[in-house]
Every structure is written in structure tokens, then in C-alpha cells.
Amino acid sequence: xxxxxxxxxxxxxxxxxxxxxxxxxxxxxxxxxxxxxxxxxxxxxxxxxxxxxxxxxxxxxxxxxxxxxxxxxxxxxxxxxxxxxxxxxxxxxxxxxxxxxxxxxxxxxxxxxxxxxxxxxxxxxxxxxxxxxxxxxxxxxxxxxxxxxxxxxxxxxxxxxxxxxxxxxxxxxxxxxxxxxxxxxxxxxxxxxxxxxxxxxxxxxxxxxxxxxxxxxxxxxxxxxxxxxxxxxxxxxxxxxxxxxxxxxxxxxxxxxxxxxxxxxxxxxxxxxxxxxxxxxxxxxxxxxxxxxxxxxxxxxxxxxxxxxxxxxxxxxxxxxxxxxxxxxxxxxxxxxxxxxxxxxxxxxxxxxxxxxxxxxxxxxxxxxxxxxxxxxxxxxxxxxxxxxxxxxxxxxxxxxxxxxxxxxxxxxxxxxxxxxx
Amino acid sequence: xxxxxxxxxxxxxxxxxxxxxxxxxxxxxxxxxxxxxxxxxxxxxxxxxxxxxxxxxxxxxxxxxxxxxxxxxxxxxxxxxxxxxxxxxxxxxxxxxxxxxxxxxxxxxxxxxxxxxxxxxxxxxxxxxxxxxxxxxxxxxxxxxxxxxxxxxxxxxxxxxxxxxxxxxxxxxxxxxxxxxxxxxxxxxxxxxxxxxxxxxxxxxxxxxxxxxxxxxxxxxxxxxxxxxxxxxxxxxxxxxxxxxxxxxxxxxxxxxxxxxxxxxxxxxxxxxxxxxxxxxxxxxxxxxxxxxxxxxxxxxxxxxxxxxxxxxxxxxxxxxxxxxxxxxxxxxxxxxxxxxxxxxxxxxxxxxxxxxxxxxxxxxxxxxxxxxxxxxxxxxxxxxxxxxxxxxxxxxxxxxxxxxxxxxxxxxxxxxxxxxx
Numbered sequence: 001x002x003x004x005x006x007x008x009x010x011x012x013x014x015x016x017x018x019x020x021x022x023x024x025x026x027x028x029x030x031x032x033x034x035x036x037x038x039x040x041x042x043x044x045x046x047x048x049x050x051x052x053x054x055x056x057x058x059x060x061x062x063x064x065x066x067x068x069x070x071x072x073x074x075x076x077x078x079x080x081x082x083x084x085x086x087x088x089x090x091x092x093x094x095x096x097x098x099x100x101x102x103x104x105x106x107x108x109x110x111x112x113x114x115x116x117x118x119x120x121x122x123x124x125x126x127x128x129x130x131x132x133x134x135x136x137x138x139x140x141x142x143x144x145x146x147x148x149x150x151x152x153x154x155x156x157x158x159x160x161x162x163x164x165x166x167x168x169x170x171x172x173x174x175x176x177x178x179x180x181x182x183x184x185x186x187x188x189x190x191x192x193x194x195x196x197x198x199x200x201x202x203x204x205x206x207x208x209x210x211x212x213x214x215x216x217x218x219x220x221x222x223x224x225x226x227x228x229x230x231x232x233x234x235x236x237x238x239x240x241x242x243x244x245x246x247x248x249x250x251x252x253x254x255x256x257x258x259x260x261x262x263x264x265x266x267x268x269x270x271x272x273x274x275x276x277x278x279x280x281x282x283x284x285x286x287x288x289x290x291x292x293x294x295x296x297x298x299x300x301x302x303x304x305x306x307x308x309x310x311x312x313x314x315x316x317x318x319x320x321x322x323x324x325x326x327x328x329x330x331x332x333x334x335x336x337x338x339x340x341x342x343x344x345x346x347x348x349x350x351x352x353x354x355x356x357x358x359x360x361x362x363x364x365x366x367x368x369x370x371x372x373x374x375x376x377x378x379x380x381x382x383x384x385x386x387x388x389x390x391x392x393x394x395x396x397x398x399x400x401x402x403x404x405x406x407x408x409x410x411x412x413x414x415x416x417x418x419x420x421x422x
Numbered sequence: 423x424x425x426x427x428x429x430x431x432x433x434x435x436x437x438x439x440x441x442x443x444x445x446x447x448x449x450x451x452x453x454x455x456x457x458x459x460x461x462x463x464x465x466x467x468x469x470x471x472x473x474x475x476x477x478x479x480x481x482x483x484x485x486x487x488x489x490x491x492x493x494x495x496x497x498x499x500x501x502x503x504x505x506x507x508x509x510x511x512x513x514x515x516x517x518x519x520x521x522x523x524x525x526x527x528x529x530x531x532x533x534x535x536x537x538x539x540x541x542x543x544x545x546x547x548x549x550x551x552x553x554x555x556x557x558x559x560x561x562x563x564x565x566x567x568x569x570x571x572x573x574x575x576x577x578x579x580x581x582x583x584x585x586x587x588x589x590x591x592x593x594x595x596x597x598x599x600x601x602x603x604x605x606x607x608x609x610x611x612x613x614x615x616x617x618x619x620x621x622x623x624x625x626x627x628x629x630x631x632x633x634x635x636x637x638x639x640x641x642x643x644x645x646x647x648x649x650x651x652x653x654x655x656x657x658x659x660x661x662x663x664x665x666x667x668x669x670x671x672x673x674x675x676x677x678x679x680x681x682x683x684x685x686x687x688x689x690x691x692x693x694x695x696x697x698x699x700x701x702x703x704x705x706x707x708x709x710x711x712x713x714x715x716x717x718x719x720x721x722x723x724x725x726x727x728x729x730x731x732x733x734x735x736x737x738x739x740x741x742x743x744x745x746x747x748x749x750x751x752x753x754x755x756x757x758x759x760x761x762x763x764x765x766x767x768x769x770x771x772x773x774x775x776x777x778x779x780x781x782x783x784x785x786x787x788x789x790x791x792x793x794x795x796x797x798x799x800x801x802x803x804x805x806x807x808x809x810x811x812x813x814x815x816x817x818x819x820x821x822x823x824x825x826x827x828x829x830x831x832x833x834x835x836x837x838x839x840x841x842x843x844x
Contacts, residue, residue, distance in 0.1 A: 016478035023479075050498065056438035057445075057502050058509035065508070068516055069501035072494040076472065079491035080479050086487070087480035094490055099566070120566075144521070144542075 002168035003125070004029055007039040007135065007158035011175045012232040013077045014044035022173075022232065023084035026130060030090065035125045037165060039135045039158040040081055042073025063108025067137075067148045071097070074134030074154075082132045092130040095120060097137035097146075101164075102157060104138035104147045111138060111147035113156065113219075116164035125165075133161060152213035159216045163223035170220065171228045172212065178229045178238030179204070179211055181257035181407040186395050189408035193256060195240040197352050200256040201227075203384040207348035208261025217241065244352065254353030254360075255405040258398050261346040262391055264294060265316040266377070269326065271336025274308045281333050282310060282326070289325040291318045295346070295379045295388065307336070311377060313388060316342050344376070345394035348386040349401055355382045367404035373397045424590035425547070426451055429461040429557065429580035433597045434654040435499045436466035444595075444654065445506035448552060452512065457547045459587060461557045461580040462503055464495025485530025489559075489570045493519070496556035496576075504554045514552040517542060519559035519568075523586075524579060526560035526569045533560055533569035535578065535641075538586035547587075555583060574635035581638045585645035592642065593650045594634065600651050600660030601626065601633055603679035603829040608817050611830040615678060617662040619774050622678040623649075625806040629770035630683025639663065666774065676775030676782075677827040680820050683768040684813055686716060687738040688799070691748065693758025696730045703755050704732060704748070711747040713740045717768070717801045717810065729758070733799060735810060738764050766798070767816035770808040771823055777804045789826035795819045 006026065013019050030036050041047075050069050054061040061069075078094040085092035101117035121131045135154025138147050149156055155172060162170035179201070182190040196204070198221035205214040211229060220227050220241065230238025272278055279298065286293055294313045314322060319340055326338055354360040364385050368375060373396060375387035389397055402408060428448065435441050452458045463469075472491050476483040483491075500516040507514035523539035543553045557576025560569050571578055577594060584592035601623070604612040618626070620643035627636040633651060642649050642663065652660030694700055701720065708715055716735045736744060741762055748760055776782040786807050790797060795818060797809035811819055824830060 016475060019479050053438060053498070053502060054505060057441050058505040060509070061505045062508055065501040065504040065514075065516055068518075069498060069505070072497040072501075075494040075497065076475070076491060079487040079494075080475060082487040083476060083480040083483045083491075086484055087482070092487075094487055096490075096568075146518075 001033045003035040003037070003165055005037045005039065005158050005162040005165065005167045005170045006173060007154055007171065008041065008081075008173045008232060009154065009175070010041040010044050010047070012173050013040055013081065016080075019043075019077070019080050019084050023081055023088060023090075025232065026081075026085060026092075027088055027090050030130055037121060037125065037131045037133065037161055037167070038081065039133050039154055039161060040074060040077045041135050041154040042070075043077045043080075046073040046076065064145055067108045067111075068146050070148050071134065071137040071146055074136055078132045078134045085130060085132075090130060091128060092132055093124050094132040094134070096134050097157065098139035100131075100133045100161065102133075102138035102160065103141045104149070106140045106143055106145070106147070108145075108147055110150040111140070112215075113138060113149070113160050114141060116160050118161060118164050121161070121165065133157065149215075152216075155213035155216035156219055159219045159223075159225050159227065162225045163219065167225070169226050169228050171230060173230060173232035174211065175231065175233065176211070177231045177234065177236070179209065179241070179257070182398050182402045183209075183260065186260065186398050187258070187402045189410065190257075190402065191407065191409040193239050194237070195242065196256050197244045198241060199383055200350050200352050201241045203348065203350040203381065204257060204259050207259035207350060207384065207386060208263070208346065209257075209259045212241070254357050255349060255351035255407060257350055257407065258401045258405075259348045259350060260394050260398050261348075262344075262394060263316055264313045264344065264346060265319045265340060265342040266311055266313050266344050266388065267319065267322055267326075268309055268311040268339040268341070269335050270309050270339060271305075271307045272310050273334050274306050278333060279310060281329065285325050285329050286312075286314075286322060289321055291322055291325075295377050295386065297377045313344070313346065313377070343391045344388050345391045345397075346386055346388050347394060347397045347401065348384055349405065350384045351405075352383045354385075361385060363404055364401065367400045368397055371396045371400040373400070423455045425457040425459070425587055427459045427461065427580050427584040427587065427589045427592045428595060429576055429593065430463065430503075430595045430654060431576065431597070432463040432466050432469070434595050435462055435503065438502075441465075441499070441502050441506050445503055445510060445512075447654065448503075448507060448514075449510055449512050452552055459543060459547065459553045459555065459583055459589070460503065461555050461576055461583060462496060462499045463557050463576040464492075465499045465502075468495040468498065486567055489530045489533075490568050492570050493556065493559040493568055496558055500554045500556045507552060507554075512552060513550060514554055515546050516554040516556070518556050519579065520561035522553075522555045522583065524555075524560035524582065525563045526571070528562045528565055528567070528569070530567075530569055532572040533562070534637075535560060535571070535582050536563060538582050540583060540586050543583070543587065555579065571637075574638075577635035577638035578641055581641045581645075581647050581649065584647045585641065589647070591648050591650050593652060595652060595654035596633060597653065597655065598633070599653045599656065599658070601631065601663070601679070604820050604824045605631075605682065608682065608820050609680075609824045609830075611832065612679075612824065613829065613831040615661050616659070617664065618678050619666045620663060621805055622772050622774050623663045625770065625772040625803065626679060626681045629681035629772060629806065629808060630685070630768060631679075631681045634663070676779050677771060677773035677829060679772055679829065680823045680827075681770045681772060682816050682820050683770075684766075684816060685738055686735045686766065686768060687741045687762060687764040688733055688735050688766050688810065689741065689744055689748075690731055690733040690761040690763070691757050692731050692761060693727075693729045694732050695756050696728050700755060701732060703751065704757075707747050707751050708734075708736075708744060711743055713744055713747075717799050717808065719799045735766070735768065735799070765813045766810050767813045767819075768808055768810050769816060769819045769823065770806055771827065772806045773827075774805045776807075783807060785826055786823065789822045790819055793818045793822045795822070
């Protein structure tokens with residue numbers, strides 16, 4: 001007995017048959033005695049179809065209308081799921097983001113949830129009803145305009161409602177069994193993780209693992225909402241994402257997994273005058289163009305020339321805007337040229353245990369070296385090491401790290417932590 | 423210079439190209455100096471597709487979820503129209519029925535507008551913007567649930583907004599040139615009417631003319647909103663629907679047109695005991711089943727048996743429910759049997775002038791008699807005569823009346839009003 005928030009993604013509600021299967025699953029949860037609040041995404045490719053329609057009538061659809069358009073998708077799926085439950089004898093009621101009390105800021109297309117006032121949901125749950133909520137959408141507190149949370153935002157809706165309703169768990173249903181130690185398409189021996197910490201999941205999501213929306217994990221961590229990622233096609237347990245409990249460190253694996261990301265490109269600003277304030281000018285230019293950058297590397301200045309190179313990575317789709325913005329300030333900054341490289345991949349090793357285990361870094365680079373992978377950029381956090389390498393060796397790099405850190409499903413513990421520190 | 427409400431139906435916004443054409447037309451109106459508020463229906467067959475989806479997940483979708491589902495259609499079309507206008511350099515903002523202040527009662531699927539509070543629209547219009555509103559939908563004042571106004575409800579939305587905003591005209595754009603003296607598919611010589619009164623339009627709409635939603639005309643009459651029905655594919659004037667002006671009677675044609683309706687069926691309750699209260703029991707039964715009936719006829723009682731027959735017409739889709747409801751009360755009422763006949767048609771002659779012109783009724787029945795059409799039921803109002811006939815002679819009946827009353831586009835004035843009364 002408890003309150004469970006369940007989120008079903010687009011592939012879980014892709015057609016009438018899938019919707020009926022999801023409705024059955026929701027009914028089973030309710031019949032087991034739980035209160036149930038469900039968050040749904042748009043059916044299958046609906047959102048892509050709506051985006052395509054928008055592009056046909058306007059080259060650059062403005063945010064307000066674009067968001068209004070896209071929210072139609074969840075409106076359709078949520079009412080169909082409610083109908084399906086009711087036709088099975090259940091009592092379900094659907095709510096838009098606005099009706100469910102999902103209040104956001106005014107940033108169309110990528111709004112942030114500022115508060116959740118689930119009064120209507122609470123009343124319906126108290127009356128024994130199942131509540132079905134449109135994911136991905138909210139309403140601006142100041143302008144009352146409809147907003148969307150950006151791609152994957154339904155995960156965030158689910159976690160935010162779970163926090164506001166005090167749910168026992170937020171179940172994220174998907175078409176895979178849970179979070180894996182690496183992408184199973186690259187590493188057949190990848191294994192399902194039974195649990196990861198919020199911090200590990202954040203690093204995995206930021207490093208290219210697509211299973212959970214980054215902001216949903218941030219939200220869950222902040223409000224301590226346990227997430228259970230599982231398959232809507234099976235009954236077995238998936239992956240729990242939650243805070244590390246006291247004394248859990250002993251059992252917890254040192255390394256959670258290996259993530260990769262081939263969606264970024266590298267921009268190199270060549271021949272930058274090596275004096276104070278120049279790097280700041282470059283990154284101010286990028287920020288003013290509203291571009292988010294990921295990794296940054298500055299080479300050691302060549303004393304003879306007094307110039308240096310600065311490289312950074314960003315989503316490949318933002319590359320053109322970055323180059324355009326930098327070209328405009330080239331005369332003012334005085335750098336020599338710009339290089340653009342979209343044949344890169346980022347490979348990351350994530351594990352909360354690595355900060356207390358020396359030698360992880362050494363094993364990491366030895367493993368890459370053994371398969372001939374050259375690290376072009378390096379970035380680390382307390383629980384992550386990332387490198388940029390050529391895109392065509394990403395599979396070798398991921399597989400080598402997966403094996404070296406003993407993550408292979410039937411592999412032996414292959415790691416020898418010989419070093420004394422990172 | 424004035425405020426114009428324009429309503430575009432589903433065929434006018436069926437695809438991206440149509441939406442761009444509509445956007446251009448709206449822009450032209452705005453550039454001519456008018457304030458413009460636009461009401462749109464769902465794109466093409468969207469509503470039918472959503473209804474089909476609903477049927478796939480639930481045999482009898484309940485009203486609340488069904489209405490939520492259907493309103494997705496206008497949400498899509500309104501945001502696309504706004505985007506298209508903005509991409510042409512205009513300033514358009516879209517609003518759901520709820521955002522536009524369309525307040526209704528709680529009758530899902532066929533809600534009635536109880537008030538309109540267009541504050542957000544007024545503000546946007548004052549700022550020079552074009553407002554685009556989702557037709558067909560509103561929000562229940564008491565429960566805050568989303569409601570729909572029933573099929574064709576976008577016409578009513580447009581008229582209600584025109585009334586609330588004090589618009590100079592409510593333009594209803596469609597795929598034909600206006601209101602015709604008969605259905606041009608049945609009568610090739612049918613002609614476009616330049617103007618009709620609210621009363622005539624009400625009778626035409628109630629008699630099967632599908633060009634305007636009946637309730638929209640009632641609303642327009644009540645608030646004296648001039649309606650201009652015209653083609654979205656042409657620039658010329660269509661049909662004006664408005665109150666008769668002083669001294670206009672002389673110019674006004676006696677007969678506006680001939681309407682027909684093949685969507686009804688006839689139920690006959692055979693052998694009803696001819697005593698007080700029995701008819702009331704029958705119609706109470708029908709009313710309790712929430713069925714609307716149209717024409718009613720009771721035969722003269724056969725003195726020998728003390729029994730009579732009662733016939734009524736209703737939408738053919740409601741036939742089964744009517745029969746089921748009546749069968750349940752057969753023992754209590756004591757009638758002999760039920761007949762169901764869906765091979766009927768209703769043919770109506772409508773004209774505000776007929777009440778002051780004697781002989782119309784005589785010419786009406788002579789015209790039908792001349793082509794061998796038998797009237798099975800008859801019903802009249804001050805400005806209408808309707809008969810029920812066999813469905814397979816509807817074309818002959820409509821054409822004969824159209825000619826007899828001088829409505830043919832190139833015909834001579836053929837009517838001789840020889841009688842002294844109806």
C-alpha cells in the first residue's frame with residue numbers, strides 16, 4: 001500500500017493495443033491496493049509528426065505556438081489511456097499539465113518546473129481514482145501560457161509529481177529492462193544494473209546514456225524521490241536509482257558503467273593571444289549565442305608565439321551557430337582560425353566508488369591504449385572520467401573499458417588497482 | 423475599420439498548404455485595418471481519426487475523456503495557423519477555448535456556452551495582434567473540465583466571440599459560396615442567396631441544410647450578430663444572415679429555399695390505448711433516454727378499437743436506443759408493436775414571406791402531387807412547411823418545389839398564389 005507514480009513513454013502507448021496493455025498494468029497496480037498517478041508521453045511518433053507539420057507552415061516556429069502545438073500529443077494519449085482504464089471497469093481521470101498544477105517559468109520549448117500544486121490530483125486520488133497526467137507540459141505562472149519542458153520532459157513531470165504527492169516510488173516504464181553497464185548494442189555483454197546512485201545516474205545521463213532525462217534525475221536527487229526504471233513489456237525488477245544508504249558502500253560496485261555520446265562536435269579556436277581575458281571573451285561569445293558547451297581544453301602556450309589553442313565540445317547541431325558567432329568576433333579577439341570536427345565521440349567511465357579507489361585512472365588509460373584509442377580531450381569529475389576520441393573507435397573504447405573494469409556479464413573481476421591515486 | 427471574427431472549417435485548414443492560404447487571407451483582412459479574431463476547426467479528418475482511436479480503446483468512451491481527446495484537434499490547427507501568420511510577418515497568438523474565456527455548462531460532448539469572458543483576446547487585440555481561437559471547445563465553470571460543443575460547434579464559438587467582442591460581422595468560411603436555395607447536388611439550378619433572415623436560416627438549418635450549425639444561428643439571432651457565410655476559395659460575397667431591416671419586406675423573396683434531410687428515421691408506436699396520459703408516457707420514455715425527436719404525428723383514433731398510432735422522427739443513429747427504451751415500457755403502456763423505418767426523407771420549404779402570402783401551402787402540395795410524391799407526415803411553422811416522404815423520391819420532391827416556387831436560377835416566376843390561405 002502506497003502511492004506510486006508511473007510514467008509510460010511514447011513506445012509504450014504507440015497504438016490502441018499498447019494503450020490497452022498499459023491500462024491493464026495500471027489496473028493491476030491499483031488493484032494491489034496502491035494509489036496510482038500515471039504520466040504519459042505522446043503516442044509513438046506523434047511529436048515528430050507535429051514538428052514536421054510546424055516546419056511545413058513556418059521555417060522558425062515561435063516558442064509559444066510551438067509549445068501549444070506539441071502539447072496536443074499528450075492530450076491525445078492521456079485521454080485514450082483514461083478511456084481504456086474506464087472501459088475495463090476502473091475509474092481514471094486525465095489532466096493536462098496545467099490542470100495537474102505543473103507550474104513553470106516562461107521559457108518556451110525548455111521550461112523549468114517552478115512549483116507543483118497537485119490539488120486536483122490529490123482530490124481525485126482521495127476519491128479512489130487513478131489520475132492520468134500529460135507529461136512534458138506545464139503552464140507559465142505569470143502569463144498563463146502553455147509551456148513544454150523539452151525533449152524527454154515527461155520523466156521530469158513524473159518525478160516532480162512524485163515529489164509533490166509524496167509518492168513512495170516513481171516508476172519509469174520504457175522498452176528496455178533498465179539501466180545497463182554500457183549500451184547493449186555496442187557491448188553485448190553489458191549487464192543490467194540493479195541500482196545506481198543519483199550521482200552516478202546524473203553522470204551517465206550527462207555522458208550520453210539516454211534512458212533518463214538529465215533534469216528528472218536532478219529533480220529526483222533534490223527531493224530524494226526513488227526512481228525505478230523498468231520495462232513495460234515484462235514484470236521483473238529493473239534498475240533502482242536512489243540515494244546511497246548508510247553502509248551500502250561495501251556492496252556497491254566501484255564502477256557503474258561506461259557511457260558514450262556521438263552527438264557532439266569539437267570546435268578549436270586556433271592561435272588565441274595568450275593573455276588574460278581572451279578566453280573569457282570567447283566563452284562570453286558562446287554564452288551570448290545561448291549555446292551550452294561541454295568539455296573545454298586549453299593547450300599550453302607556445303612561448304615563442306605567445307599564442308595558444310582552445311578547444312571545446314558542444315552538440316553537433318549547435319556547431320554552425322558557434323562558428324558564426326565566433327567569426328563575428330575574430331577581429332576583436334585576434335585569433336587565427338577556427339576548426340570544426342564532428343567525427344568525435346565521448347566515452348565516459350562512471351562510478352561512485354572510483355573516488356575512493358586509487359588506480360582507476362591508470363587502468364582507464366591502459367585499457368584505451370591497449371586497443372589503440374587515442375584520447376584527444378580529457379575531463380574528470382569525482383565519479384567520472386571522460387575522453388574524446390575518434391568516432392570510428394568508440395565501440396572498441398567502450399568494450400575495452402567494460403572488460404577492464406570487470407563489467408562484462410559473465411566476465412571475471414579483471415581489474416588490478418595498482419596505482420596510488422587517480 | 424472594425425472588428426471581424428472569421429471562422430475557418432476543417433476543409434479550409436486541411437493541410438499545410440491550406441493553412442498558409444488561410445493565413446494569407448487573415449493577413450489581408452488585418453492589413454485592411456480591421457481587428458481580426460479567428461476561430462478554427464480541426465484539420466480535415468482529424469476529429470474522425472480521434473473518434474476512431476477512442477473506439478479502439480473503449481466501446482463507450484465517457485464524456486469527460488472523449489471531450490479532452492477531441493479538443494486536441496483544434497489545438498493543433500490553431501497553433502499552426504498562428505505560426506503560419508507569424509512566419510509571414512504578422513503577429514498572431516492562439517488561445518484554447520478555455521483561454522479565450524468560452525465558459526460552458528457541464529454537458530460533455532454537447533456543452534452549451536453559458537458566458538464568454540474574452541479578456542485575454544481583448545488585450546491581445548488592443549496590442550494589435552490577431553487572435554486565433556480553438557473552435558468547438560470550452561471549459562466548465564464549475565468543474566473546470568474541458569468540454570466540447572458538439573459537431574459543428576466551431577460556428578457557435580465564432581458567433582459567441584463575435585457577440586462578446588462586439589464584432590461588426592462574423593464571417594463563416596466554408597468550401598461553398600454561401601447558402602443556396604436548395605442543395606446544388608440535388609438541384610443544379612439552385613442559386614446562392616444574397617441574404618436570409620435569422621428565422622429562415624434557423625428553419626433551413628433545422629430542416630437539413632448543413633452549412634451552419636443550428637445553435638450558432640440561435641446565438642446570432644439572440645445577440646443580433648450579422649453572419650456572412652462565404653467561400654475560403656474565392657473573394658466574392660457570400661450569403662448574409664441577419665435580422666430583417668425595416669421596409670425590407672418588399673425586396674425580400676417570399677421563399678428562401680428548399681431544404682432536405684435524409685438523416686432521420688421514423689418510429690411508429692402501433693395500437694396505443696387512446697386515453698389521457700399515454701402519449702405523455704411515451705415521450706417521457708424518449709426524453710429519459712436523452713433522445714431528441716423532431717416531428718410527431720398521431721392518427722385519428724379508430725373508435726371501434728379505442729386505439730391509435732403515434733409516429734415520430736429522430737436521428738437514425740438514435741433509433742436503436744429509442745426502440746430499446748420503448749420495449750421496456752411496452753407492458754406498462756400496453757401498445758401493440760413498434761415499427762422502425764429508416765427509408766424516409768424530410769423535405770422543407772422555408773421563407774419568412776410565406777406567412778403573409780396565402781396559397782403557399784396549396785402550391786406546395788400540388789407540386790409534390792404532380793411528381794407523385796406522397797406526404798407521410800406534415801409539420802409546419804410560421805415560415806416553414808415540412809413533409810416526410812420516401813427517401814428514394816427526395817430529389818424529385820426538392821426539384822419540384824424549387825421550380826414551383828420560382829427559385830430556379832434562370833427560371834421564370836412560376837408561382838400563382840391562387841388560394842386564400844395556407
